[in-house]
Amino acid sequence: MKRRDFFKSAAIVGLASVFKTNALGSVVSGNHVAVHSEPDLVAVMGGEPGVMLTRALKELGGIGHFVKKGQKVVIKPNIGWDRKPELAANTNPELVGTLVKLCKSAGASEVIVFDNTCHDWKKSYTNSGIEKAVIAAGGKMVPANDESYFREVELPRGVNLKKAKIHHALLECDVWFNMPILKHHGGAKNSISMKNLMGIVWDRGFFHSHDLHQSIADIATFHKSPALNIVDAYRIMKSNGPQGKSEADVVMLKSLIVSHDFVAADTAAMKLFSQVQPTDMKDVRYIALAEKNHVGTQQLEKLNVKRIKL
Amino acid sequence: MKSLKKVRLVLAILFFLPILLFFIDFTGKLPLFLHNLVSIQLIPALLSLNVVVVILLVILSLLFGRIYCSTICPLGVFQDIASWKSRLFRKKSKKYRFEYSKPNNIIRYSILAITIIVFIFGSSFLILLLDPYSIFGRTISQLIRPLFIWGNNGLTGILSKMGNYSLYQVEQVSFVPVAFSISVFFFVLVAVMSWFWGRLYCNTICPVGTVLGFISKISIFHISIKDSDCTSCGLCEKHCKSKCIDSDAKKVDDSRCVSCYNCISTCKKGAITYRSRYKYKKDRPVLNVVDNGRRTFLLASGAALSTVAFANTKKLIGNNESMLSRKPIMPPGASNFEHFNRHCTGCQLCVTKCPMQVLKPAALQYGISGITQPHLIFSTHVFCTYDCNICTSVCPTSALRKLPIEEKKRTQIGVAKFRKNKCVVFTDEKDCGACSEHCPTQAVHMIPYKDGLTIPEVTENICIGCGACESICPARPYQAIYVEGNTNQILAKKPSEAKKFNKKIDDFGF
Numbered sequence: 012m013k014r015r016d017f018f019k020s021a022a023i024v025g026l027a028s029v030f031k032t033n034a035l036g037s038v039v040s041g042n043h044v045a046v047h048s049e050p051d052l053v054a055v056m057g058g059e060p061g062v063m064l065t066r067a068l069k070e071l072g073g074i075g076h077f078v079k080k081g082q083k084v085v086i087k088p089n090i091g092w093d094r095k096p097e098l099a100a101n102t103n104p105e106l107v108g109t110l111v112k113l114c115k116s117a118g119a120s121e122v123i124v125f126d127n128t129c130h131d132w133k134k135s136y137t138n139s140g141i142e143k144a145v146i147a148a149g150g151k152m153v154p155a156n157d158e159s160y161f162r163e164v165e166l167p168r169g170v171n172l173k174k175a176k177i178h179h180a181l182l183e184c185d186v187w188f189n190m191p192i193l194k195h196h197g198g199a200k201n202s203i204s205m206k207n208l209m210g211i212v213w214d215r216g217f218f219h220s221h222d223l224h225q226s227i228a229d230i231a232t233f234h235k236s237p238a239l240n241i242v243d244a245y246r247i248m249k250s251n252g253p254q255g256k257s258e259a260d261v262v263m264l265k266s267l268i269v270s271h272d273f274v275a276a277d278t279a280a281m282k283l284f285s286q287v288q289p290t291d292m293k294d295v296r297y298i299a300l301a302e303k304n305h306v307g308t309q310q311l312e313k314l315n316v317k318r319i320k321l
Numbered sequence: 322m323k324s325l326k327k328v329r330l331v332l333a334i335l336f337f338l339p340i341l342l343f344f345i346d347f348t349g350k351l352p353l354f355l356h357n358l359v360s361i362q363l364i365p366a367l368l369s370l371n372v373v374v375v376i377l378l379v380i381l382s383l384l385f386g387r388i389y390c391s392t393i394c395p396l397g398v399f400q401d402i403a404s405w406k407s408r409l410f411r412k413k414s415k416k417y418r419f420e421y422s423k424p425n426n427i428i429r430y431s432i433l434a435i436t437i438i439v440f441i442f443g444s445s446f447l448i449l450l451l452d453p454y455s456i457f458g459r460t461i462s463q464l465i466r467p468l469f470i471w472g473n474n475g476l477t478g479i480l481s482k483m484g485n486y487s488l489y490q491v492e493q494v495s496f497v498p499v500a501f502s503i504s505v506f507f508f509v510l511v512a513v514m515s516w517f518w519g520r521l522y523c524n525t526i527c528p529v530g531t532v533l534g535f536i537s538k539i540s541i542f543h544i545s546i547k548d549s550d551c552t553s554c555g556l557c558e559k560h561c562k563s564k565c566i567d568s569d570a571k572k573v574d575d576s577r578c579v580s581c582y583n584c585i586s587t588c589k590k591g592a593i594t595y596r597s598r599y600k601y602k603k604d605r606p607v608l609n610v611v612d613n614g615r616r617t618f619l620l621a622s623g624a625a626l627s628t629v630a631f632a633n634t635k636k637l638i639g640n641n642e643s644m645l646s647r648k649p650i651m652p653p654g655a656s657n658f659e660h661f662n663r664h665c666t667g668c669q670l671c672v673t674k675c676p677m678q679v680l681k682p683a684a685l686q687y688g689i690s691g692i693t694q695p696h697l698i699f700s701t702h703v704f705c706t707y708d709c710n711i712c713t714s715v716c717p718t719s720a721l722r723k724l725p726i727e728e729k730k731r732t733q734i735g736v737a738k739f740r741k742n743k744c745v746v747f748t749d750e751k752d753c754g755a756c757s758e759h760c761p762t763q764a765v766h767m768i769p770y771k772d773g774l775t776i777p778e779v780t781e782n783i784c785i786g787c788g789a790c791e792s793i794c795p796a797r798p799y800q801a802i803y804v805e806g807n808t809n810q811i812l813a814k815k816p817s818e819a820k821k822f823n824k825k826i827d828d829f830g831f
Contacts, residue, residue, distance in 0.1 A: 054829050093708055121484075129759060129793075131676050131706050133349070138708075157490030159478060197767050197775075198754025215755075216701060220795035222751040250819040251763050259818040264826055282831035287822055294773045296752070311831050318829055 049076075050317035052270040052279060058321035060245045061109035063267040067241075068113065070317050071269065077238040080118030082185035086110055086150070087237075089192050089207050090126035090141050092254050093134040099246035099261045100254050101139035102192045106243050106267075108144030110188060115149045122150040123180045126210040129254075132156040153180050161213040168304055169229030171221045176213040177233070189237035193244040193268075193280050195252030195260075199223055200295045201284060202253050203277040204240035205231045228300035231273045236306075240276040242268040249288045262287050274298060274307030275314055282311075325582040325595060332392040333401070340395045344461040344673055345469050347491045356715040359670060361393065362454035363529050368445075368664050369719030379536060386537035386544075390523055390530055390579040396453035397523060397579065399460075400515035404562050407516045417559040417587075419518075421567040424577055425525045433531040446690035449666045450503070453527050454717075456511065458668035459504040459693060463682070466673060467493055492678055500667075500682035500693045519562030524577040534576035543598050544578055544585070546571040550592035557584035557593055649686035650697040650786060650806035653705070653732045654713035654721035658687075658808045665720035667693030671712035679703050679788065680712060694720075697734070699788035699804065705734070707761035707787060730761075733813040735786025735804040737765055737779050743801035746776045756790035756802045762816040765790045765802065777802060783816045 053070045055063040068074050078084055088102035096104055107124065114122045124145045128135040132154065136142040142152050154160065161176035181187055191207035198219070199206050208230045209215050218226035244266035251260045266283060270276040277298050284290060292298065292309075302309050336358060343355045359365060366374035382389060390397040408416045436447040449455060470491050477488040514522040523530035537543070544566075546557075551571050558568040561584055565577035584593045652671060655661035672680045672695050680695040687694055695712070697705060710729040713721045724732060737756075745753045756777050757765045764784035767775035777790075779802075786804045794800035 054831075056827070056829065093706065129702075131709075134676065134706065134708070151486065153486045154489035157492070159490055160481065196754070197757035198752060200752075216793070216795045216797075218795075219753045219755040219793075220745055220749075220797075222749065223753055224751070249822055253758050254761060256761075256763055256816055257818045259821045262822045262826075266829070279829070279831050283826075283829055286826050286828065286830045287824075291773070316831075320827075 049315075051272060051314040052268065052275050052311065053317045053319065054266065054268050054279060054283075055319045055321065056264070056266045058265065060103045060106035060243065060267070063245075063265075063321065064106055064109050064241065064269075065113070066319060066321065067267055067269040070319070071239070074113040074117045077188075078114050078117040078119050078186055081120045082118075083183065084114045084119040084122045085181050085184040085187035086114075086122065086124045086145075086190055087181065087187065087207065087211055088124065088126060088141060088190040088243075089194075089202070089210065090124075090135050090139050091129040091210060093130035093138050094254065095138055096140045097246070097258060097261065098255050099192060099194065099248045100252075101135070101141065102190050102243045103245045104140035104144040106241070106245065107141050107190060108148045108150075110190065110241070111145050111148035111150035122148075123153050123184065124150055125153040125155045125178060125180060127155040127178070127213065127215070128210070153178075155210075158213050164233065166229055166232055168232035170300075170304070171225045172217065172229035175217075175230060175233075177211050178213075181211050182235070186238050187235070189240045191240070191242055192247070193242055193264075193284055194248040194255075195250050195284075195288060197252060199227060199297065200290065201277075201281060203280045204242055205273050205277055205297055205301055208233070224296035225300055227297040228304050228306075231301045231306045232304050236273070237271075239269055239271055240273060242276055242280045244268060244280065244283055247284065247287065249284075272307035272314070274302050274309055275311060276307075277301075278309045279311060279316075322591070322594065323586050326586045329388070329391055329580070329582050333398045336393050337395050337398040340457075341461060344458060344670065345466050347466065347470055347473070347673070349674070349676055353674075353711065353714055356670065356717060359454060359458075359668070359715075360717040362452075362717065363389065363394075363533075364448060364452040364454060364666060365668075365717035368448075368666070369717065382533050382536040383540055385542050386540040386575065386578055386580040387530070387533045388580040389533055390520075391581045394453050394457075394529070396457040396511065396527075397520075399457060400511060400520060400522060401562070401581070403512050403515040404519050417556075419559055419561050419564050421558055421561075422564045424565075424574060429525050429531045429534075432526055433528045436528045443663070444690045445663050445666065446692075448528075449690070449693065450507075451526065451528050452666045452668075453523075453529055455666040455668040456507045458670055459500070459682075460508045460511075462494070462669035462673045463501055463504040464508055494672060494678055495681055495698070497682050497684050499684040503693060515562075519564060520577070520579055521564070523579065524563060524565075530579075537578065537580075538576050539598075540575065541597050541599065542595055543575050544573045544580075544582075544593060544595055545598075546573065547592045547594060550590045552590060552592075554589070556587050556589065560584055560587045647803075648735075648806040648808065649683060650735045650788070650804060651810065652680055652695055652697065652712045652721055653710070653729050653734050653810065654716070654724045655734075656722060656810055661720050662687060662691055662694065663720075664718050665691075665694045665716075666718055667695075668717070669693070669695075670715050670717065671695050671721065674711050674715050676709060676711065677703055677706050679705050696806075697788060697804075699792040701792060704759070704788040704792040705786075707789075728812070731785065731813045731815065733785050733807055733811050735784075735788070735806040736781050737784050737786065737790050737802055737804050739765075739777055739779050739802045741776070741801070743796045743799055744776060745796060745801070746770055746774055747801075748796075750774065753795060755793040755795060759789035759793045761785075761787060761789065762813070764813075764816070782814045785813050 049071050053067040055067050088107045092100040094100035111122045162179050164177045191204045194202045196202040244264045248255045249262050268279050555568040558566045563577045565574035679697050681698045682693040683696045713724045757767045762783045764780045768778045770776035788804045790802045794802050
């Protein structure tokens with residue numbers, strides 16, 4: 012049976028890489044054909060970051076479903092700010108560390124973590140606690156502080172953003188995970204999985220000067236989409252985002268949302284967020300714009316959603 | 322006795338190398354306490370009124386002569402290295418080529434006097450130009466350090482292609498032609514002078530050397546030649562980089578001797594000793610030398626005074642205000658412009674230590690007397706880090722007062738000014754908010770504009786002028802939000818905290 016399972020998942024992964032996971036996801040959900048039993052979106056609540064991640068991955072077929080032996084893996088958390096984990100400005104370090112460990116255990120030859128930070132990158136890497144967690148788990152922190160690390164990529168499906176310089180580690184890897192934290196955001200209204208993509212790009216200024224929302228929706232069309240978007244909602248930042256001023260901006264939700272679908276992940280995260288800070292989904296324009304760009308769906312009811320409370 | 326030179330060498334290396342590396346270090350890996358080595362430099366200690374250090378240095382010089390110039394002063398050691406290296410390019414017979422020369426008293430006393438007078442009249446410009454430590458700092462940070470960064474970046478490029486990320490790209494401190502030319506000028510001057518004439522710079526131009534020369538005239542220990550043992554072979558004179566040994570007259574000019582002890586090591590007869598001036602005074606025939614030094618000094622000061630009196634002092638000091646277009650932004654801890662301008666010697670230590678590299682040497686933004694003094698220039702991703710007070714911790718001259726981190730976070734170095742007509746929310750009617758996103762105090766925050774759009778607003782009394790907003794504003798070349806520097810740094814109000822959310826959420830909401 013095990014071998015059969017393996018072939019099955021290998022075939023799916025193979026298919027996915029031919030078509031694109033997102034596209035496959037919407038095909039699957041659109042036609043209501045159960046090609047595979049794994050859910051499109053898993054939400055977990057009530058555990059520690061590492062526990063929730065392990066559980067969510069179990070629902071999705073385990074880490075081996077996504078990472079094969081000898082593969083190069085990239086994880087892109089939010090490490091944008093020189094802030095300690097308690098301030099919820101960066102992705103939870105334990106969550107990142109756990110994923111590195113899981114990838115390693117699945118036989119990844121290398122697990123690389125980076126972010127094009129807003130604050131001093133060394134201080135952000137260190138004070139976020141992510142550097143320590145990644146190295147302890149056997150991963151590698153890579154700098155993204157210089158244009159020379161980035162290579163230009165075409166985005167034919169983009170509306171405003173037609174090309175972007177993307178970190179070469181991400182271009183060269185076999186599989187990658189997008190690992191944002193759920194936050195309020197002064198400019199984009201909210202920062203979740205698509206907003207997190209601004210950290211794989213060199214020139215963020217272009218986004219701000221060419222309709223931020225459209226540019227965010229455009230970068231989500233990047234052909235090499237992440238295997239999963241893992242939205243950290245263990246602690247969320249409800250106000251004064253994206254850096255936050257103090258712990259008063261932070262709310263403990265002990266939650267995690269995982270999906271291959273950018274739009275679905277962000278939609279679900281917004282619904283979770285709105286319970287704390289009511290937000291009009293229409294104001295987070297990039298979510299609808301991304302749906303228009305065919306990178307996912309806002310209609311959670313049409314997806315196979317798995318909710319787990321620990 | 323012969324081991325004295327070795328002791329001097331070891332001490333010189335122990336002071337020189339850490340200071341050199343501290344300036345070159347572009348990774349921030351070296352511990353910050355190394356700045357203590359530059360805080361004991363004479364001019365910084367004087368400017369910061371560090372009485373303990375000044376007294377210790379005076380006592381040191383009273384005891385041993387100008388040992389300061391041979392060990393503690395990095396520019397002195399640098400000259401010794403240049404002079405030593407120059408030997409490799411000389412014929413064997415000319416390797417030790419010095420010969421006694423008369424002191425250039427008029428020049429050295431005039432320079433000292435003018436420097437002091439100009440300082441008293443309110444400008445530190447000459448101190449900034451002539452302080453040997455600051456000349457060294459500028460030389461290393463502007464001429465040598467960039468080479469190391471280039472090397473690092475080249476190597477990083479190669480390594481990262483091979484998947485090795487142990488090194489990383491480092492940005493160069495931007496090139497400021499005016500500041501750079503000053504550094505080059507003094508570097509060439511000092512290097513050429515030491516290459517050909519040993520310590521001529523220290524004994525002619527350097528005001529610190531001149532001051533310590535006065536003290537070492539009466540120092541307890543000094544170099545003296547034992548008449549009975551000396552054969553006037555001239556070996557010591559040839560080795561004396563200060564050119565202060567007259568082997569025919571068997572005399573040493575103490576005011577120019579930098580206590581390097583080369584003569585002691587080189588004398589084959591053991592006729593040169595380092596001993597107390599006072600103990601042996603009675604044995605020696607009193608040399609009937611008229612001390613011209615004092616007379617020349619008075620003459621020179623008189624001349625200098627009248628020059629200054631005739632010259633328009635205001636021009637010399639520099640009317641700084643008129644030269645400013647947009648007000649420059651001083652580093653945190655500068656307090657006010659007068660204090661900062663008077664105390665900063667432009668040594669570049671803060672510039673090299675600034676992890677964001679937002680500090681740059683000024684050209685004429687502060688006026689003539691502020692050339693090379695640091696100011697903040699914001700560019701994409703480059704602004705003053707909220708949680709950082711490194712510049713205030715390393716400043717040796719007290720131009721920047723050390724600020725505890727909590728005070729730094731509230732020190733207003735400037736104020737953000739918003740010009741709506743340049744903002745993309747106004748021009749393109751699209752969301753942006755990059756400025757507010759980067760604002761650590763939320764002095765810049767978004768308020769409703771129209772159709773669900775939000776536009777920035779600045780609460781000036783909690784703005785600290787860190788420039789994060791200016792650095793990230795996408796409106797180019799003229800940002801819609803920019804920082805106007807404060808001439809008086811004040812304490813901004815503490816930003817208010819958000820309302821805490823205390824309800825428990827146990828539903829996904831979808």
